[in-house]
């Protein structure tokens with residue numbers, strides 16, 4: 118199964134989420150790889166403007182307030198991001214330099 122995920126960094130912390138808004142399940146990015154508001158403080162849904170906390174994925178404003186983005190577990194090791202899907206549990210499957 119193919120899954121569209123994205124990672125977002127805030128300071129030294131990195132978070133992974135599925136690129137799908139819990140309101141209407143559309144992609145969140147308003148242009149390729151652009152996921153944040155202008156201030157880069159929150160994740161912003163391109164479709165109807167829902168606002169999500171980077172650290173938790175909680176929607177704090179918009180039509181799905183109280184819902185959450187789907188977390189995608191990642192780890193950061195020696196500056197590289199490793200994402201792990203359910204079907205590859207036990208081994209790292211993807212990495213990207215940060």
Ligand code: FES
Pocket residue numbers: 138139140141142143162163164165166167179180181
């Ligand atoms: S699809 Fe994201 S707020 Fe409606």
